Amino acid sequence: MQPNRIDKGGRIDRSQPLRFRFNGRTYEGFAGDTLASALLANGVLLVGRSFKLHRPRGIVGAGAEEPNAIMQIGTGAEALPNRRATQVSLHDGLVARSTRGWPGLRFDVGAVNNLFSRVFAAGFYYKTFMYPQALWKYYERFIRRSAGFGKAPRKPDPDRYDHRNAHCDVLVAGAGPAGLMAALAAAKSGARVIIADDQPEFGGSLLASSQTIDNKAADEWLDDIVTELAQLDGVTMLNRSVVFGYHDHNFLTIAENRENHVRQRLWRVRARQVILAQGAFERPLVFCNNDRPGVMLASAVSTYINRYAVCPGKRAVVFTNNDSAYQAAIDLHGAGATVSAVVDSRMQGAGELAKAVEQAGIPVFHGHVVTDVTGQKRVSGVRIAKWNGDADSLVENTISIDCDLLAMSGGWNPAVHLHSQSGGKNVWDEELHCFVPGDAVQAEISVGAGIGQWSLSDCLRSGLEAGNEAAMRCDFATAEMVAPLANDAATQALQPLWRVPAAKDPDRCPKQFIDFQNDTSVTDIRLAVREGYRNVEHVKRYTALGFGTDQGKLGNINGMAVLAESLGEQIPAVGTTTFRPPYTPVSFGVCAGESIGDLYDPVRKTAIHEWHQSAGAAFENVGQWHRPWYFPRRGEDLHAAVARECLATRQSVGMLDASTLGKIDVQGKDAVEFLERIYTHNVGKMKNGRCAYGIMLGEDGMVMDDGVMARIGDNRFYLTTTTGGAANVMSWLESWLQTEWPELDVYLTSLTDHYSTIAVAGPNSRRLLQKVGCSIDLANEHFPFMTMQTAELAGVAVQLFRVSFSGELAFEVNVNSNYAQHMWQTLMDAGQEFDITPYGTETMHVLRAEKGFIIVGQDTDGSVTPVDLRMNWLLSRDKDFLGKRSLSRPDCLRDDRKQLVGLLPEDNKTVLPEGTQLIENPSATAPVPMCGHVSSSYMSACLGHPIALALVAGGHSRKDETIYASLADGSAIPVRIVSAVFYDQKNERQND
Amino acid sequence: MLLIKCPWCGERAETEFSCGGEAGITRPANPDSLTDAEWADYLFMRKNPRGAHAELWNHSLGCRRWFGVERDTVTYRIAKTCKLSPGKTD
Numbered sequence A: 001m002q003p004n005r006i007d008k009g010g011r012i013d014r015s016q017p018l019r020f021r022f023n024g025r026t027y028e029g030f031a032g033d034t035l036a037s038a039l040l041a042n043g044v045l046l047v048g049r050s051f052k053l054h055r056p057r058g059i060v061g062a063g064a065e066e067p068n069a070i071m072q073i074g075t076g077a078e079a080l081p082n083r084r085a086t087q088v089s090l091h092d093g094l095v096a097r098s099t100r101g102w103p104g105l106r107f108d109v110g111a112v113n114n115l116f117s118r119v120f121a122a123g124f125y126y127k128t129f130m131y132p133q134a135l136w137k138y139y140e141r142f143i144r145r146s147a148g149f150g151k152a153p154r155k156p157d158p159d160r161y162d163h164r165n166a167h168c169d170v171l172v173a174g175a176g177p178a179g180l181m182a183a184l185a186a187a188k189s190g191a192r193v194i195i196a197d198d199q200p201e202f203g204g205s206l207l208a209s210s211q212t213i214d215n216k217a218a219d220e221w222l223d224d225i226v227t228e229l230a231q232l233d234g235v236t237m238l239n240r241s242v243v244f245g246y247h248d249h250n251f252l253t254i255a256e257n258r259e260n261h262v263r264q265r266l267w268r269v270r271a272r273q274v275i276l277a278q279g280a281f282e283r284p285l286v287f288c289n290n291d292r293p294g295v296m297l298a299s300a301v302s303t304y305i306n307r308y309a310v311c312p313g314k315r316a317v318v319f320t321n322n323d324s325a326y327q328a329a330i331d332l333h334g335a336g337a338t339v340s341a342v343v344d345s346r347m348q349g350a351g352e353l354a355k356a357v358e359q360a361g362i363p364v365f366h367g368h369v370v371t372d373v374t375g376q377k378r379v380s381g382v383r384i385a386k387w388n389g390d391a392d393s394l395v396e397n398t399i400s401i402d403c404d405l406l407a408m409s410g411g412w413n414p415a416v417h418l419h420s421q422s423g424g425k426n427v428w429d430e431e432l433h434c435f436v437p438g439d440a441v442q443a444e445i446s447v448g449a450g451i452g453q454w455s456l457s458d459c460l461r462s463g464l465e466a467g468n469e470a471a472m473r474c475d476f477a478t479a480e481m482v483a484p485l486a487n488d489a490a491t492q493a494l495q496p497l498w499r500v501p502a503a504k505d506p507d508r509c510p511k512q513f514i515d516f517q518n519d520t521s522v523t524d525i526r527l528a529v530r531e532g533y534r535n536v537e538h539v540k541r542y543t544a545l546g547f548g549t550d551q552g553k554l555g556n557i558n559g560m561a562v563l564a565e566s567l568g569e570q571i572p573a574v575g576t577t578t579f580r581p582p583y584t585p586v587s588f589g590v591c592a593g594e595s596i597g598d599l600y601d602p603v604r605k606t607a608i609h610e611w612h613q614s615a616g617a618a619f620e621n622v623g624q625w626h627r628p629w630y631f632p633r634r635g636e637d638l639h640a641a642v643a644r645e646c647l648a649t650r651q652s653v654g655m656l657d658a659s660t661l662g663k664i665d666v667q668g669k670d671a672v673e674f675l676e677r678i679y680t681h682n683v684g685k686m687k688n689g690r691c692a693y694g695i696m697l698g699e700d701g702m703v704m705d706d707g708v709m710a711r712i713g714d715n716r717f718y719l720t721t722t723t724g725g726a727a728n729v730m731s732w733l734e735s736w737l738q739t740e741w742p743e744l745d746v747y748l749t750s751l752t753d754h755y756s757t758i759a760v761a762g763p764n765s766r767r768l769l770q771k772v773g774c775s776i777d778l779a780n781e782h783f784p785f786m787t788m789q790t791a792e793l794a795g796v797a798v799q800l801f802r803v804s805f806s807g808e809l810a811f812e813v814n815v816n817s818n819y820a821q822h823m824w825q826t827l828m829d830a831g832q833e834f835d836i837t838p839y840g841t842e843t844m845h846v847l848r849a850e851k852g853f854i855i856v857g858q859d860t861d862g863s864v865t866p867v868d869l870r871m872n873w874l875l876s877r878d879k880d881f882l883g884k885r886s887l888s889r890p891d892c893l894r895d896d897r898k899q900l901v902g903l904l905p906e907d908n909k910t911v912l913p914e915g916t917q918l919i920e921n922p923s924a925t926a927p928v929p930m931c932g933h934v935s936s937s938y939m940s941a942c943l944g945h946p947i948a949l950a951l952v953a954g955g956h957s958r959k960d961e962t963i964y965a966s967l968a969d970g971s972a973i974p975v976r977i978v979s980a981v982f983y984d985q986k987n988e989r990q991n992d
Numbered sequence B: 001m002l003l004i005k006c007p008w009c010g011e012r013a014e015t016e017f018s019c020g021g022e023a024g025i026t027r028p029a030n031p032d033s034l035t036d037a038e039w040a041d042y043l044f045m046r047k048n049p050r051g052a053h054a055e056l057w058n059h060s061l062g063c064r065r066w067f068g069v070e071r072d073t074v075t076y077r078i079a080k081t082c083k084l085s086p087g088k089t090d
């Protein structure tokens, strides 16, 4: 059934067979398998095609470093693209597809690229797309189809994701031997500990280890420490959880894969101390055709044998420059495979493990290297040659050895990613020949293989010490603990080997791959250097080295070494690269968490919202507010409804829910002084009960917000702001009070939600208020335009403002929001006699535009002064106010500034699209300079023709001139510059 | 994400705050007496140093107080935070 499955051992559960599908065929694995181990158990080695050259590729690794086995997991809406098969736990019914290799793995159209691989050399994408632009359409289609790491599902993700904030004393990233010891030491001191590991089981390298710790088998020791940790208070153990981001001030992000109703959880952790114990990745070796399926990392071979009871080959060769790969030879031999040879680049030989290999009768070739691999879709053999360590000289006699598996080890690279993300530098270790973490810049300690400790005892000890150190830094007293001892074999030093010398010209021999995922080869890097690239960051971008979803976990260091060699420099001089989050890819779902759909953004509704809904209002979003847009009657569209609402309001009475206006109560003995500085008009001259239209400027002199403000008492004002500007204005006022004028005795309170505002507008508005019962005399002489009074209306306490945003006789009723719907309903009922008409934001816009009233943010854009808006009358000469000085800056005095004007299309029928560009000469050839743009434009039912507001260069002195509106279809139509006030230019109606 | 100590509320996540830029920009007492260049200097010119930087921050999603922060623009380390006007608001 599973040809490569070993009969006993491993951490799989043979009593739980699981069926799964891969590329349309059904296979069987066991609980405890990953998708990768189950595929290998079934003898499936070919899992994809490479990105650029479409070469067949197999599984290389056993963890996060895997570059080739990138899968689409699941189908339909739940499909997950871009998953590494080495990190996908097998479950019954799992469906997986290769994400690369179109249309099928065996016959791949893109493989034609391989025949033209010289065309696809470094910089191919850049060079190709720079000049023959006409061909881009072709290239794009071709590249998009042949590249990529799977397809995003088209349907919404049915699963749930959530976020959780957490705090801890010590966060341990990685639960291998060092991480576990660190967590145990810290937890025993009383520290709150979170330990996270990306694997389903804790243990890291111990899960595949054949060593002993304190004379216990590694897996036994592992069970004990995991049990002990779980029993300690204050320890959170997260498996299937990858620490993928290390941000400022010890803020880390963890993506947890879960199996219950929440599919993934994002942990946002603030840790007082962090211990990085993420281990190390084995380095591949660089030789010809080293990408053939069947070439694997030696440690991955051991992992598949010991942890998953899968022997990935029958006849193996091991190729190494260090001692650790000898373990793979021992493991392969133990699993029943024939190990034809261990090829060790070192002349001097290896340490203790080598003895076991020799005792097993495995031939060891010292001072030899593998130069080439035979076989296309599967390794069929290797060629080895004698080598004396010289850079480019291979010595004599090539030997061929048949095999179906090549286990390679070029040494180890500490996983320095999180240290780098934290802001730390990585430094080159001349003895270990790898980058190790430099000084910590945050509260962080790196341990174990992550700092280049290759012996298990060292890892256990450094974990213990770091756990104690972190606990002490958090002021906990550490527990007495002795570091466990493991039976580490004595080793000999690694021999640096970044590139096996090629048998012939390295640029003519078969490709020696460095980055499998991006098909970056030795030749590509040498070509980049020949073309003048020096900086590692430039070379990376030119060759795509390290730009895959694996972020070059396997290839980066070899690539830098080859670059250094080509430049004639040392590796540290070439520099290292900066790693950025995420450490491994994370889903959009887990980033969004619950903030999707209705929870994406808060929704604000007025107190009268239910009435609007039951009246069938169409709504529009204004910031977070849902506001009635218009109230269509049966069969009406927007334009018909708005025309009706406008006419009804101007002829009788209309009603608008204006509750979204920002409302601010200002009190204190310095309220007048404060507002004098904020507003441009003379606030101190306002009598109690007076209202004024006020504008606020930024210090740059540009209009920031506007609204009616009223003096309620000697030391009390009521301010209204635009709907969108409410929060900004409040912050603006607070900032001046706190930072610049703390001596002023002023208090600000937002009343926006407390009060609802009902605007009653039209010639019958006074009669309507009188009808429902008003405690004050509403006659003009007692309650004139631009005043306010407190009153009882229909038995409810209100503030009444006689202000108008429509130009009609109008009142704004401010009422406690708890009474708002009652008040609205009362007015609607009483208004039947006047055919009262509720109207929405669209009609409000038309009515105000007919009067030339601006909307800040629509008719202004942060570059418009009050002078541009003909609001000079609002600018006090008697005082300073914010922004005043800027109005006399030379740029604000230019004659040709864009100024607010009215526009009438001369055809009397075209409603100009808002944003339309205005030009002087309709027959000019492109590019045509524009002299302004349309900011507001509507069909005016009351006037019977379209109107528009526009900002036109020098517009105030161009009345009655004709300019042209440039329409989207390329035509230009004449428009006449007129006054911005289209309706009731003498303002008689609002004063009625 | 920075951890910022509001002088009133204690340590909170950066998402609760908004940065108001360089501290110590004082509004000129008499803007009319300034040349255009002097006014522009107040209006637009900021130091943007590499290293220690005195900034104003607002605990906008908390107590809404403005306060001073001394932050390193390279390491993002915060040396200290302080109240602006202890006389008034304590």
Ligand SMILES: [Zn+2]
Pocket (backbone or CB within 6 Å): B006, B007, B008, B009, B010, B059, B062, B063, B064, B065
């Ligand atoms: Zn605060």
